[in-house]
Amino acid sequence: MTGIESKNYSSMTEGKRLVHQVVVPPKDSFAIETGRVVRETFFHDVGPLDWFKGVSRRQQCLLALKYAFPIVDWLSTYKLNTFLYDLLAGVTTASVAIPQDLGYASLLGIPAVYGLYTSVVPPLVYAVFGTSRNTSIGIVAGVTLLLGEMLKREISPTADAANYLRLAFTATFFAGVFQAGLGILRLGFITEFLSHASIVGFMAGAAFIISLQQLRGLFNIAPAHFSRHTDLVSVVRSVLDHTDEWNWRTIVMGIAFFAFLSMTKFLAKKKPRLFWVAAIAPLVSVIISTALVFLTRADKHGVMIVGYVKKGMNPSSAHQIFFSGPFMYSAVKIGLVTGLVALTEGLAIGRTFATLCDYRMDGNKEMMSFGFMNIFGSLFSCFVSTGMFSRSALSYNAGGLTPMSNIVMAIIVAITLSVLTPLIYYTPSCILSAVVISAVLTIIDLKALWLIWKVDTLDFLTSLGAFFGTLFVSIEIGLLTAVCISFVKILFNITRPHTAILGKIPGTTVYRNMAQYLKATSVPGILAIRIDSAVYFSNSAYIHDKILVYLEKEKQRLGKIDGPKVCYLVIDLTPVTNIDTNGVIAFERIEKAMKKHGIQLAFANPGTSVLRKLDNSDFLARLGSEWVFMTVGEAIQVCSILMNHQDA
């Protein structure tokens, strides 16, 4: 007991108690304070652990097993009925996955078969550890493009294909290590620094770039002749510089199937019950176009085809990972960046569907699943994979209920790899390009952009920064621009916080911002100001100046109307959630300045930590703790009474 609690804060009005006590809360020990910070930073989403108490040892083991391996949880209550839905969802996603995987592999500049490998191992691993029921796993456009761009900066995929592949596996391995590490250390909040606005802008930019990359396939240009850069100018120049390679058969076929795919999408949008038409359209396109090429032998007329795809399941790549040398360091860097972007995207998708279907997804466990699936994946010839929005949405529409849909999809792709690869031989490259373009254009979310524009102009700027940065420079610069704009925005809000003059709402004791509530009226002789931000070093000087300017204006106003002089300054601290040493000093300087002007300072509704800090600095004792009130209303009531008392 420091005697703080026994201070009498309402001694001014004798006899009748007018105001409520505001006592300084006892200081928490350093250990308790640190514990709180650690809990809120790392374990805020852990609910009460009561379900673990009061059950037998055997049940506790089962619960722990279910916690570690969510598959145990849902498989123990799995029903045939559920499986039918998951089967449909799995078949639907596989039919999109196969052409997409073949197409996306070209973004990396590697044989198409590696795209298929990545739809086998990671989804299986995810099914064991994942906590999202709808997330469908695969290589996604944006991450793959980013990975390819960063890899190509280290090694050329055409000149040194073997080391390029090794570097890709190593980067995937470290991406997984990094993701799992973040989950284990519960540092998931790092992914929150990518705002919605940045992601929308980045996705739109990436969709554009990916579509541009696919122009290569559509126009039948050889990979070696195509730009290694991803920006708009280089790509368009690549296409226009090689008109000699253009092939009318390829172009016509590509555009025709692109039109077909777009039509089915339009149909699915108009009549949601026909979603399956759009879902199977890519597979249908691949089958028809492959048959066409086979029958007309268009490949003899220059139409590029996928060609020989190695039969068989994922080969092991464990021995190919660099565990030393300069390439390892490059791979760590690439893994860090792509792992973080993949995580952000995957988690956002998981959160979306968890909200739609009303279940809790554990962010940190989800990160660990992503990490494990990429670590395992890198040992079996897979690349960085994550949750895919388009496929997850298909799975959700098809009624998928558990991660079983991922297992079904993986099995179908595995069967394709083992048996059906010869059928892919005649698949024209242009059809894969058409499938990819048609898929990625849907991730340009104009509706979201429109909403952002309506809600927050600065957020819209963030989106534009990410979009144009991605489109004209590179994906990393795009993301970096967006993150920087986001933080500058926050810093601006902290450096120049909002302040308001408060007035009384007629007929109440409630005081509100006079600029917002036009009916609110001020009390002559008392100036009430609300500070709408924590008071930190970055804004303490501003707040100090601002309050003095308000005071000066009020004096001038009162001077004009021949009103009373200002006797009291009440500062509403409700929104002041924290304060630092600079803040305390600013308040001390305000108090001194007020004293010189013969004005009494009073505070209303300070929070726990603010009150404690003002007390620790002895400022409260100097001010007189009777000048701290629970509400602005009570503060002004007391000031009015004292003012009338002085007049009388």
Place this chain on the structure above:
Amino acid sequence: MTGIESKNYSSMTEGKRLVHQVVVPPKDSFAIETGRVVRETFFHDVGPLDWFKGVSRRQQCLLALKYAFPIVDWLSTYKLNTFLYDLLAGVTTASVAIPQDLGYASLLGIPAVYGLYTSVVPPLVYAVFGTSRNTSIGIVAGVTLLLGEMLKREISPTADAANYLRLAFTATFFAGVFQAGLGILRLGFITEFLSHASIVGFMAGAAFIISLQQLRGLFNIAPAHFSRHTDLVSVVRSVLDHTDEWNWRTIVMGIAFFAFLSMTKFLAKKKPRLFWVAAIAPLVSVIISTALVFLTRADKHGVMIVGYVKKGMNPSSAHQIFFSGPFMYSAVKIGLVTGLVALTEGLAIGRTFATLCDYRMDGNKEMMSFGFMNIFGSLFSCFVSTGMFSRSALSYNAGGLTPMSNIVMAIIVAITLSVLTPLIYYTPSCILSAVVISAVLTIIDLKALWLIWKVDTLDFLTSLGAFFGTLFVSIEIGLLTAVCISFVKILFNITRPHTAILGKIPGTTVYRNMAQYLKATSVPGILAIRIDSAVYFSNSAYIHDKILVYLEKEKQRLGKIDGPKVCYLVIDLTPVTNIDTNGVIAFERIEKAMKKHGIQLAFANPGTSVLRKLDNSDFLARLGSEWVFMTVGEAIQVCSILMNHQDA
């Protein structure tokens, strides 16, 4: 008119009006919004300009002249009485300035006379433009050390003295350009990013380092044999490695005068009226020790002396400034860093005395004065100068009332340069070291450190970071560490904001944090939560999760005591000063989740911009604008009535 204002927000209770309307404020146009941001960012400290209206053209010109050249303002009403005070203040500061300037020059590794030059031109320029009455101008320890450290990294002061000097002048020139530019562009808020805690830590570290540097003079070690690094380890090694150069006469004299200086300081602290004893002590020490050396010819026994000091006023150095070449780029960088640090220190000192003497100091004009004095200074052989705390305090104690004290000081130093330099010939170096150590040790502000420790543990960490970074690595690293810790602290507060469950204060309609007000009670069936921060991308997921966890806990609590189930969730938005797209999405997800649980969401007291954004995003229309209340009390009142109505 969008019809927003005509919505009836209190239609639930027929007949009797229970609650107050919360109308969505009309949207400001983009231009008005931008104008507000610009005004608050750049012109927040400009009060009403009424003094400029309604006067004659001639008076307007005079006012403008006074605004541009503050010297016109104070000189037009200058009185002899005022001059006497300023004369005393000027003489006192000059008596400290001369020995300090000679000593600080050694921090830069240049002839002592340059230190004196810097006390002539900059104070004169400052007197014309400055708005602080007490700031005394000169080269200060911290900035000079930083300047020296950065210069020596480019050019050696012993090997290439001519270019070293040129680089120093160029850096000073660009520091001035940078400072004046910040003032003209009104970007002064950049200096606010150095928090009080960082400055206290940095100053203490710099004081230690400067004292260490002075060990060279105290132990009589030749400059060429002394470490060029400033960190603790290198300096102590330098001293111990050259015991052969130690000179007992130097050491005894240095320590004796250091003891004398310390004693006078102690005396001045005990009896503030004797401050002049401490003020003239440095000059007395210099005079006595110089006489001693001259009489005993101690310089023949190895005692280092200042030696020949060039007679005459500041030579021009305009032709020595690099306006091209690689040195220019280095100088721009050095000027930027030292200019910013000098500005921060000078402004802080100005603000301190402005508060003490209750007058307004114009931050941006002050920056321009600093800029002009450094630009002019660099043309007349001066180095980066700024306001000095120790001398300003002396000037304040001596009763200085206007910048005239700077003019007096400059004239005295100029006379010394013109006439008295031969007298300095026999001044021993050790006495200058003793004066400098004695001066800088006072800037170690243990009281401030103790206050910081009491108020804010994280701020204390910032101080320690700045202190140890400066002491063991370098001044830049020290400052950088401090700035980083400060920002991480702010980001933590934004990423994991405080939230509180609200309860009713008995006998009122006021709702407050139940953890702070232990008497507050919750209303069964209604959960009221306050979010203590703006809702941004960096915390929207946390706030979403946190609210769901609160709800889960409340359900469990009610389940145990067999209470009613939760029907209403009231979110108090009073401290939510802003919101971005992520925040809107988080609220939408909370609303959806609540709907699934059959819980009605309500908001209390949203601010102007939050309300507008919720409305723009159509969220308000979906929620139903009748669920937005002016106070938590009214929200809960309505919810209670509806709950009872359902039960009945």
